[in-house]
Amino acid sequence: MPAPLALICLAAHYVGTVVETPAGWALRLPDQSEVVWDDGREKSFAEALSTPDLEDTLAQPYQPGPILPVTVPDQDPGRIRSDALLAATYGGSAEAVALQSVLFLGQTVRVHPRAAQALSRVSSKLDGHMDAATAAFVTGPLGGTFMWRPIANTNRRSAHSYGIAIDISVKGSDYWEWQKSADGSVRWRNRVPQAIVAAFEAEGFIWGGRWYHYDTMHFEYRPELLDPACRLP
């Protein structure tokens, strides 16, 4: 059987070589460890978040385009991440993550070199093409980029730990935990303009406003999720 096309696509965006092992298809990382494509386990969403195989990280398709409310519980495309693959690609410790300065709409931010050119293109796309209300989301104080930290209330590493995420203005943003109702249900809300979302998505960044557990200031370089060749059949 040939290797899954989505795995070949994933390998092109990260470090690692597609290999066939006794346990099935996998990516062999530079340290010779292997991350399995399909571990054959049925998982709840919580299990997929904590112990994903590579296929799980692509299981929820990411849909760019017009901003729409997210009402399907646990529809969080991109929140399932392979820490092993991200650590191998970007760095497995605070010291190991290389960072590069990028001029983002007049401010210097530090991101991983693999995301730097894409972020720079987002900046060029927006620069001079925003009305004042739109510009306020990206030109004032930013939420930040690199921060070696776990996701709040979890053991999982945030995308900010790898230098591949940027939080735009906190002031105009909405976050699911700020709006959670007493019964635990989540009501999606967003104020970030379409033009900003479109500029990031065109350069391989996913947006946290596409998540049921939304985080509308959050953009994250995940080119595989915006590459149609990486979609599961």
Ligand SMILES: [Zn+2]
């Ligand atoms: Zn963030």
